[in-house]
Amino acid sequence: ILDQIAIKVDPTDKAMLKKIATVSLASKLLAEYEQIADLTVNAVLQVAEKTEEGGYKVDIDDIKVEKKPGESLLDTVLIKGIVLDKEVVHPGMPKRIEDAKIALVDSPLEVEKTEFDAKINIENPEQMKSFLDEEEKMLKDMVEKVAGAGANVLLCEKGIDDVAQHYLAKKGILAVRRVKQSDIEKLVKATGAKIVSNLDDLKAGDLGKAALVEERKIGDDKMTFVEGARNPKAVTILVRGGSERLVDEAERSIHDALCVVRDVVRDPRIVGGGGAPEAEIAKQLRGFAQKQEGKEQLAVLAFANGLESVPVALAENAGLDPIDIMVQLRAAHEKGQIWYGVDVFEGKAADLKEKGVLEPHGVKMQVIKSASEAAGMILKIDDVIASAKSKDSPGPPKHDGEGGEEGASEY
Template sequence: MSQQLGGQPIIILREGTTRNRGEEAQASNIAAAKAVATAVRSTLGPKGMDKMLIDGMGDIVITNDGATILKEMDIEHPAAKMMIEIAKTQDDEVGDGTTSAVVIAGELLKQAEGLLQSHVHPTVIAEGYRQAAVKSQEILAGIAIAVQPADTAMLEKVAETAISGKGAEAYKKLLCAMVVKAVSSIADPDGTVDIKHINVQKKVGGAVEDTVLIEGMVLDKERANPGMPKKVKDAKILLLNAAVEFKKTEVSAEINISRPEQLQAFLDEEAQMVHALAEKIIASGATVLFCQKGIDDLAQHYLTKAGILAVRRVKKSDMENLARATGAALVNSIDAISPSDLGTAGLVEEKKFSGEEMIMVAQCKNPKAVSIIIRGGSDHVIDEIERALHDALMVVSVVVKDKKIVAGGGAPETELALQLRHYASTIGGRIQLAIEAFASAMDVIPRALAENAGLDPINLLVAIRAEHESGHRTFGLDVYAGKPVDMLKAGVVEPLRVKTQAITSATEAAVMILRIDDVISSSKSSAPHGGMPPGGMGQMPPGMGDY
């Protein structure tokens, strides 16, 4: 980048810096964003295809989860990276609809391209898109359907829609019932659901049908001592955040021992202190101990003799979930233990899964933390089941919190397109063109669903539009029947927030990309001044090294 001053160029950017301006910069950014949208578009819907991703280490991921695909793709272009941010936000907020959000953003930019070629200014398009996004939120709120958290049948349908099209679809009845039960168990009275209280463990072996929901916790741990009982029924559980071992001094101390019996007395005293700690735990009446810190070998011996099952070095997050599952209080000092701090569980057992020991804390009364053990024939199967479960858990938790759903199958997008076109006709000037372009972009969802199912997208889009023109707001595309169907009756439903978040994120990204008219890329940093040339040692004069 340089400016002329009296015929002499003034260099203000480092040599090697590239700059794209105006239409060239816009075209490059839009093309990159559209390429990302195209990459995931074929995964949309229950008949979407999967992607196989192989990283530099040779690790393979097979999935059709939009967020996972974009996360695993090694993307360099800055505009394309902004599309990945949409997927990440969508995944963090609602767990599903990542592909829809990216595809809508790509289509908004594609529609904007036509307007740019007609010399509509990017600022006008951005303003129109923002107005259309605000109006879309109003329209979606108007077509949303209220649902109660106690309506388990509807919640299962929400989970089923999220799982459809993923590798777990064949097992959706089993998984959906499990998801709804898990979310209902951990929901707080105000409807807040934090899915970190659902502990998902993956164990290769068995079949997917062997996946189970444990009303309690499963820890990837084993007993502290093999002599401890493997199974404890009607367990009284103590959760301890203190080491059951000889306490070392806080400050540096030196003990002078002059006779052997003094050393023995010192060791006996140390053992006596550990024994006293163990006795306090035994006296509490606990039959199972989960300790966040270490348990001394001698303490293990006393606990084993007392028939207590102890587990040491349990993660903080697992301790918190154990407290929610069993009703126990986290105790920070052995001296402060009281029987009222103990929790209960119908069964605590060490079981072997795929050759590895795990501790199961099951049959808890009204557990506020639960566990799901995923089984399957291979790592790839289990990973895809886990991704499907994560999406289903997230969407059900969103519905429990918001209590609002919309029909699926492209029904909300078709209704948006219809109402936005009417809205555009009430707005004058060039902004009307941008709002109409936004409305046209909404049609990409039903069109992509039809394309991925091998159906005729144009005929089906016309048929769905005709139903919506007649006032049938919940009609969408049934990819199995190949015709418009009432999605609400068919049980294809999604959380309202999946749609509102997707449109918000897609609009923000599209507007941001449209407003960029200059891309300045710095050159890769060369060697420090006075160091080796950029070519390094490898650049020898001609003739050198030719043997």
């Protein structure tokens, strides 16, 4: 029934997706901030990829939500790139590079220690000097390989030695160390770079591109922004707010909005909100029940009554009379007004599709499936307990003192 009444929409229709996001945010802290709904829609559409079947696939993990207390919620922004909660490693390095060519390295720029214990006997100062010079030469060669590939930005998952930092600064290369693996993977999608494990293999084709890589001070901390890629398939939402708690709440609200928008882009079907689909399904199930024989009819009617608990709960929570509301809803649905639901602001049944209260079809379907499975599971548990009792103690329980120890243990 839900599949039949669902409305097909264009998965790239920003106005429709914004309505879906706004409904998700309506009961939360961000209800008044309209631009947050726009921001979540733009973020999902940016990372959406077309499939061979003609649909879209969206991975929410490609949208990084970075929190930073300070400023206000209005300063929350979408960055078409990645924000790293790291600073540039050396003060002598440039803090801003335009037309960046980015190398992503997951091996350290340090002198490797041997896996076994080794002892070196040095007999004179010249040997010590040549040993240190060789270490420095190895680090300098690493930097030369990075520069030789044409990179002017180095983002490293591991550490960068102080000597290597010095040579990178001399070459004018901006470097960031100890970048999280998850951020490195997002940078691959955002910049088109390839992760290199061995600097000997680094070549110009492995470099990613971005219009700008810049270190900025956000609040009390310095962060590195990688933005302006041509078609980034990973983006960042930088959440700002007056306090830590406010920022945490905003992050949860944005995550919910991203999920519902993603659901509609994946499965472009929607239904009305406010208990309208539940009321319509209940009406059709009652008609179906009349054609059933035996106890199946009672089961179908009970299922229909269960679905109507959604608009009843909405009416009760809004301080309305649930009986009046249900009478209005049933009358409207009998006339074929399938999107009539509970309008909590007007205090009556109304066409919620016209009012822009919309929900993803996939979410509604999952709610009904999950509720049915949970009810079935509880009923099965009850059966197991009842049968266990009937096997162990067919008669009434004995009181203390009757039947000795065996009776006492049974009780």
